[in-house]
Amino acid sequence: MDNVLTAAQLQLRRGGRPVIDDVSLTLAPGEMVALIGPNGAGKSTLLRLLTGYLAPDAGACTLAGRRLEHWSARALSRCRAVMLQQTQLPFDWSVETVVAMGRAPWALADEQGIVRQVMALTGCSALFGRRYNTLSGGEQQRVQLARALAQLWQDGGPQGWLFLDEPTSALDLYHQQQLLRLLKHLTRGSPLHVCVVVHDLNLAALWADRLILLHAGKIVAAGTAQAVIQREVIRKWYGAQVHVTQHPEQGAPQVLLAL
Ligand SMILES: Nc1ncnc2c1ncn2[C@@H]1O[C@H](COP(=O)(O)OP(=O)(O)OP(=O)(O)O)[C@@H](O)[C@H]1O
Ligand SMILES: [Mg+2]
Known part of the structure; x- marks a missing residue:
């Protein structure tokens, strides 16, 4: 299939055990997918395989019909961007x-215009002129999102594949909401796919079109929030006791920890 990113039977071993174990999935433009799962499940590792930073021991990732390792670095950088959890410079x-x-x-054409545009979109305009290393953790995360959007900017909007590893981990409530609204809006308005690793199941349930739950390197549940965010599913794969309730606005499942 054209213009999709597929992973077929990915395997990766580290320290004598499988870290990614027979993972297959397809990512398409226009959707926002949340990768969820407990600590050590393999989410960051899967992100590195899907973006071509790591090569699998077996299986393959294919983007627009061509295996990732056959893309030139420059061509790949023009259509997929990655935002890591923390980036120190x-x-x-x-x-x-x-x-x-x-x-x-x-090419350098209109670089300044695009920089200003993505900084405005990500709420970074007030940071103009500041030194990156002096910013707070949350401010740095917003700047990294702006950088990733600048990388994919083409014809007035971001296009391609955007991968984010826990982009909301340092953000306050207002900026979590702004970031997720922005990503959702962008996937609706341009040929963009967003794949985001999040620990906050409530954010994932509220904004993602599809959730993929990883456990011990395997996909153990996938689908809509209603299908994945269920009390027994959370208990089984996270070991946590929870109540699942409904969001008052659109009925998405929302998780509360049991006492
Ligand atoms: N080079 C390595 N050698 C040994 N084990 C590794 C190596 N790289 C990753 N692992 C292990 O692979 C597993 C998956 O790691 P990964 O960082 O992908 O988890 P994660 O789902 O992103 O977790 P978290 O939610 O804590 O960020 C972990 O148990 C980790 O310790
Ligand atoms: Mg991780």
Whole structure:
């Protein structure tokens, strides 16, 4: 199939045991997918395989009909961007220089215009002129999102595959809401796929079109929030005792920890 990213029977072993075990999935433009699962389930590792930063021991990832390892680094950088959980920089760069790094795979045309646009979208305009290393953890996360969007910016919007590893982990409530609304809006308005690792099941249930639950390197549940966020499913794979209730606005399942 054209213009989809597929993973077929991915396997990866580390430390003598499988870290990713027979994972197959398809990601398409226009959707937002949440990767969930307990600590050590393999979410970050799967993200690294899907983005071509790690090669599987067996199986393959294919983007638009071509295996990831056959893409040139430049061509791949133009259509998939990755936001890691924490990015420390060894240089004392300004915020706008960090965002402009996202434009590296492209010609320099209109770089400043795009930088300003993505900084406004991600609520970073007030950070213009600041040194990146002096920002708070949440401010750095927003700048990294701006950089990733700048990387995918084409014809007035982000296009391609955007992968984010716990992008809300340092964000306050307002910025969590802004980030998820923005990502959802962008997947509706441009040919963009968003795959996001999140620990907050309530955010995943509220905003993702599809959830994929990993446990010990395997996909153990996948589908809509209603299908995945169930009391017994959470107890079985996380070991946590929870109540599942409904969001008052659109009925998405929401999780409360039991006492
Ligand atoms: N190089 C390695 N050697 C040994 N074990 C590894 C290596 N890399 C990853 N692992 C193990 O693989 C498992 C999956 O790690 P990964 O970082 O993908 O988990 P995760 O689902 O992202 O967890 P978290 O929610 O804590 O971020 C963990 O148990 C980790 O210890
Ligand atoms: Mg992780």
